[in-house]
Amino acid sequence: MRPSDRGARRILIADDQASVLEALRLLLKGEGYQIETAGSPGAVLRALDQYEFNVVLIDLNYARDTTSGQEGLDLLSRIHAMDSTLAVVVMTAWGSVDLAVEAMRRGARDFVQKPWDNARLLTIISTQIELNCSLRKGERLEAETRLLRDEKRPVLIAQSPAMKPILQLIERVGPSDANVFITGEHGTGKGVVARALHAVSDRSPRALVTVNTGGLSEGVFESELFGHVKGAFTDAKTDRVGRFEMADGGTLFLDEIANVPLSQQAKLLRVLETGEFERVGSSKSIKLDVRIISATNADLNREAAAGRFRQDLLFRLNTIEIHLPPLRDRREDIAVLVRYFLGQLTQHYRKNIGGIDEAAMQLLLNHTWPGNIRELNHVIERAVLMAQNNIIRSVDLGLQPARIEARPLDEMSLEEVEIYLIRKTLTRFEGNASKAAEALGLSRSAFYRRLDKYRL
Numbered sequence: 001m002r003p004s005d006r007g008a009r010r011i012l013i014a015d016d017q018a019s020v021l022e023a024l025r026l027l028l029k030g031e032g033y034q035i036e037t038a039g040s041p042g043a044v045l046r047a048l049d050q051y052e053f054n055v056v057l058i059d060l061n062y063a064r065d066t067t068s069g070q071e072g073l074d075l076l077s078r079i080h081a082m083d084s085t086l087a088v089v090v091m092t093a094w095g096s097v098d099l100a101v102e103a104m105r106r107g108a109r110d111f112v113q114k115p116w117d118n119a120r121l122l123t124i125i126s127t128q129i130e131l132n133c134s135l136r137k138g139e140r141l142e143a144e145t146r147l148l149r150d151e152k153r154p155v156l157i158a159q160s161p162a163m164k165p166i167l168q169l170i171e172r173v174g175p176s177d178a179n180v181f182i183t184g185e186h187g188t189g190k191g192v193v194a195r196a197l198h199a200v201s202d203r204s205p206r207a208l209v210t211v212n213t214g215g216l217s218e219g220v221f222e223s224e225l226f227g228h229v230k231g232a233f234t235d236a237k238t239d240r241v242g243r244f245e246m247a248d249g250g251t252l253f254l255d256e257i258a259n260v261p262l263s264q265q266a267k268l269l270r271v272l273e274t275g276e277f278e279r280v281g282s283s284k285s286i287k288l289d290v291r292i293i294s295a296t297n298a299d300l301n302r303e304a305a306a307g308r309f310r311q312d313l314l315f316r317l318n319t320i321e322i323h324l325p326p327l328r329d330r331r332e333d334i335a336v337l338v339r340y341f342l343g344q345l346t347q348h349y350r351k352n353i354g355g356i357d358e359a360a361m362q363l364l365l366n367h368t369w370p371g372n373i374r375e376l377n378h379v380i381e382r383a384v385l386m387a388q389n390n391i392i393r394s395v396d397l398g399l400q401p402a403r404i405e406a407r408p409l410d411e412m413s414l415e416e417v418e419i420y421l422i423r424k425t426l427t428r429f430e431g432n433a434s435k436a437a438e439a440l441g442l443s444r445s446a447f448y449r450r451l452d453k454y455r456l
């Protein structure tokens, strides 16, 4: 049992610089808080074992001469794993915005940049203490249940004329068992449409099983989709159910379908034609009732013409095709999407932000959005984290003609160069990830891993 002190609010401060610890201790003690200090990640974990805290304020850099913040991020993850309701506020060096954003993604509640502003720091601490107290009363559980419920019916914002026919299609073909093939650039909402189609069908009480075929190596593709029996190959120690079987009675969403290797396309075709297949290593046929939704941002007709995708499989998949327009062709949706993401993200990060000012909105409306709605979502996320007041302003968006571009190449880190090249190439191919990957000499899955890594 950890001793807990109900009266006073206890704060743990961690930094490897004694002078910083002392300054913060004095500041916070003056406000009537009880303070413990720690000089290293190890000391933080020991203190957490000893006492109950309302807020933990940690620096992200410990080892000298490093600014990567990796030690701090690891510490944050460990604290979060120990007690996910504990409010952690991180301190970062001035200007290391990406680090602060990463920390928030890993569960930090807020961040302060060094050198800190006393008044702002105190506001953050007192807000977090208040939240921490109410959270422990179970509000968190409620919020999570709400989130889970939303998961079933995806929010699909589509008020622009360009999206009208798509809404009609979803309504019309959603309830049928027709195979639907969704195309559109990276980040246009193909995944959302797949979930919407499933949600409006009779199959919605059953599972929507997603397979990211783009992320599977050729070796595991077959057993992932069709399952295997014990002994089918060296690593097959037990029977395994594949995604097709999991989706029985429901919907199977084959994402990034263009990446299915030719050798597996024949097998997929047979399942689609007959509804039957065998687990790897078994001769017993299994018959299933699965509806197939597939998606890609490649031009499958072109892939088929080039002999990289089977034409007959394409015909099976695209009984109905839904093509999602890029965000730049549906600008009427931008303002609505912004308000929606703002609502979601301010709640998620527990920020008090009332809206966005005129100039910032204008920037958003004029941007070309090569990364489409996902990019817009990330821009708003960053803005919510960066906003100093309760309104989002242009500077918070980080949308000024990419700062990176103005710098000479030999001043950039390897990562920055990669990000720069990927952005440029995506813009050149109007967001078409397949073409961009090809131009950069990367496989599609390697390209996607990078998009994911840099959250582009």
Ligand SMILES: Nc1ncnc2c1ncn2[C@@H]1O[C@H](COP(=O)(O)OP(=O)(O)OP(=O)(O)O)[C@@H](O)[C@H]1O
Residues within 6 Å of the ligand: 155, 156, 157, 158, 184, 185, 186, 187, 188, 189, 190, 191, 192, 193, 297, 373, 374, 377
């Ligand atoms: N119409 C929409 N309304 C609200 N949110 C949307 C809409 N479309 C997309 N989003 C959001 O934008 C993000 C990207 O959407 P999604 O993952 O479905 O895109 P995608 O086309 O599947 O991208 P990719 O080609 O990279 O797989 C998600 O966070 C999603 O929730």
Ligand SMILES: [Mg+2]
Residues within 6 Å of the ligand: 190, 191, 255
């Ligand atoms: Mg997707």
